[in-house]
Amino acid sequence: MKQRSFYHLITPAAMAAVDRDAARSGIDSLGLMQKAGQAVSAAALRLFPDAMRMAVLCGPGNNGGDGYIAAEALRMSGVDVQVFHLGDPALLKSDASSAFLAYRGKLRPLAEYVPCSGDLVIDALFGAGLGRSLEPPVVEIIEAINAASVPVVAVDLPSGLDGLTGHPRPVAFQACHTVTFMARKPGHVLMPGRALCGSVEVFGIGIPHRILDAHRGEVAVNTPSVWEGSLPKLTGSAYKFTRGHLTVFSGPMSATGAARLSAMAGLKAGAGLVTLAAPAEALAVNSAQTTAVMVKEVDDLSTLRDYLQDTRMSAFVLGPGFGVGEKARAFALALRDRKLVLDADGISSFKDKSQDLFAYFAKNVPTQLVMTPHEGEFARLFPEIAKDQTLGKVQKAQAAAKCSNAIVVYKGADTVIASPDGAALINENAPPWLATAGSGDVLAGIIGGLLAQGMPAFEAAAAGVYMHGEAALRVGEGLTAEDLAAAVRPLQIETAF
Numbered sequence: 502m503k504q505r506s507f508y509h510l511i512t513p514a515a516m517a518a519v520d521r522d523a524a525r526s527g528i529d530s531l532g533l534m535q536k537a538g539q540a541v542s543a544a545a546l547r548l549f550p551d552a553m554r555m556a557v558l559c560g561p562g563n564n565g566g567d568g569y570i571a572a573e574a575l576r577m578s579g580v581d582v583q584v585f586h587l588g589d590p591a592l593l594k595s596d597a598s599s600a601f602l603a604y605r606g607k608l609r610p611l612a613e614y615v616p617c618s619g620d621l622v623i624d625a626l627f628g629a630g631l632g633r634s635l636e637p638p639v640v641e642i643i644e645a646i647n648a649a650s651v652p653v654v655a656v657d658l659p660s661g662l663d664g665l666t667g668h669p670r671p672v673a674f675q676a677c678h679t680v681t682f683m684a685r686k687p688g689h690v691l692m693p694g695r696a697l698c699g700s701v702e703v704f705g706i707g708i709p710h711r712i713l714d715a716h717r718g719e720v721a722v723n724t725p726s727v728w729e730g731s732l733p734k735l736t737g738s739a740y741k742f743t744r745g746h747l748t749v750f751s752g753p754m755s756a757t758g759a760a761r762l763s764a765m766a767g768l769k770a771g772a773g774l775v776t777l778a779a780p781a782e783a784l785a786v787n788s789a790q791t792t793a794v795m796v797k798e799v800d801d802l803s804t805l806r807d808y809l810q811d812t813r814m815s816a817f818v819l820g821p822g823f824g825v826g827e828k829a830r831a832f833a834l835a836l837r838d839r840k841l842v843l844d845a846d847g848i849s850s851f852k853d854k855s856q857d858l859f860a861y862f863a864k865n866v867p868t869q870l871v872m873t874p875h876e877g878e879f880a881r882l883f884p885e886i887a888k889d890q891t892l893g894k895v896q897k898a899q900a901a902a903k904c905s906n907a908i909v910v911y912k913g914a915d916t917v918i919a920s921p922d923g924a925a926l927i928n929e930n931a932p933p934w935l936a937t938a939g940s941g942d943v944l945a946g947i948i949g950g951l952l953a954q955g956m957p958a959f960e961a962a963a964a965g966v967y968m969h970g971e972a973a974l975r976v977g978e979g980l981t982a983e984d985l986a987a988a989v990r991p992l993q994i995e996t997a998f
């Protein structure tokens with residue numbers, strides 16, 4: 502059975518609505534808090550059986566409530582527990598107040614906590630209800646605990662981490678383990694939140710899935726379950742043209758390697774034919790270094806138009822090593838009714854001219870344009886969105902996809918794939934060694950290869966990002982882009998021979 506709740510992400514605001522609906526449907530909310538707190542206590546005992554003292558830091562809301570339940574459960578297990586509270590516990594409301602009243606152990610104000618060797622900190626200051634940036638006294642305490650390197654188990658989210666954006670506000674605990682409830686939030690998956698959480702445990706506290714489903718938004722983790730139904734299927738009657746023809750545009754003689762990496766990756770991703778469309782000066786160098794990939798002269802807009810007469814040309818990659826400028830812009834606009842991956846120089850060519858690009862591709866429904874910017878390229882194409890500090894990476898990618906009518910693959914350790922209709926996926930299978938020269942060229946080629954085989958653009962982009970991560974994991978540390986391209990494999994092939 503698929504663990505659906507693990508792959509769908511629930512924003513903190515949606516989680517609050519889930520809580521409200523659970524209470525309205527008659528579910529005992531204190532019972533939910535008790536299960537949450539007990540799960541935290543179980544995790545602390547399992548992971549840190551030898552802790553000399555467990556310091557439970559309890560905040561002013563329900564996250565603090567979970568902390569009081571955990572503290573009492575630990576105390577009952579014989580652990581030396583000390584609660585350090587933020588704010589006046591007499592002001593706690595409803596379930597959190599009940600949890601506080603049920604706690605029978607030692608209690609001191611948060612400011613009195615001094616981290617000691619042998620401590621385990623259980624962080625129950627703030628969770629999904631963090632509504633604004635932390636104030637200086639709490640910032641200082643978090644910084645002091647992080648600096649002391651005592652282990653921290655976080656309740657729901659490391660305090661200070663924004664569950665929507667994955668950003669610290671302005672600091673957050675560095676946890677070694679985080680226990681969250683029912684479903685992960687985007688902040689558990691986006692960077693740097695993912696790193697601040699340590700390992701993440703999703704504990705079911707008994708909220709029915711029908712309530713979670715009702716509040717499930719547009720953001721999920723990029724897993725095969727989202728797009729595996731759209732993967733190209735290889736049947737016994739397949740021949741090379743039915744598997745699609747990908748064209749990758751080569752740069753000038755001095756910059757052809759990037760396009761060759763894309764081309765090889767497209768072929769490995771399953772495209773039946775791949776052609777490097779190169780200017781005359783780069784024909785020889787490309788021909789000398791390719792075997793299965795074909796080479797064809799495409800010099801200018803006029804030869805491109807002739808080339809496009811062949812309607813079997815099913816998808817295109819423009820950008821890797823291509824060169825920034827008017828030629829890239831003219832080529833991209835000429836491809837407006839084709840399936841196109843616009844990457845690297847193809848993106849940078851539209852700096853300060855992005856409205857032309859967006860206007861040309863505005864009418865395609867569904868969109869056939871995939872753009873693959875890293876952070877710097879994203880800022881060139883979407884300067885206003887990039888500098889909006891109120892938006893997290895997912896919201897930025899969603900806004901960019903909407904205004905460009907393109908699938909936006911906003912790259913990084915936490916690549917976000919966003920569609921103009923608002924759907925967004927966060928990728929989490931990319932190992933750190935994927936950050937190497939030429940890695941993006943390989944990704945563009947994989948996505949192009951999937952588009953060529955008929956996958957819809959959003960699914961092709963998401964599957965491509967996932968296959969890219971899988972290929973990197975297969976190669977391991979020390980990977981070069983050549984190794985990566987060679988390690989690309991189709992994910993699912995139906996062998997109906």
Ligand SMILES: NC(=O)C1=CN([C@@H]2O[C@H](COP(=O)(O)OP(=O)(O)OC[C@H]3O[C@@H](n4cnc5c(N)ncnc54)[C@H](OP(=O)(O)O)[C@@H]3O)[C@@H](O)[C@H]2O)[C@H](O)CC1
Pocket residue numbers: 516517519520533534537560561562563564565566567626627628629630631632633634635636656657658682683708
């Ligand atoms: N279904 C579930 O997943 C359950 C989760 N539980 C736990 O409940 C919390 C969410 O509880 P909530 O009370 O909504 O929020 P918090 O405890 O995280 O924080 C709210 C309180 O914190 C104050 N606040 C917010 N930001 C700041 C700040 N920057 N500085 C100081 N104080 C802040 C806020 O004060 P206001 O003035 O804004 O009202 C609140 O007092 C979830 O994370 C889980 O741990 C349930 O226990 C079980 C069900």
Ligand SMILES: [K+]
Pocket residue numbers: 564624625626627628655656657658659660
């Ligand atoms: K917390």
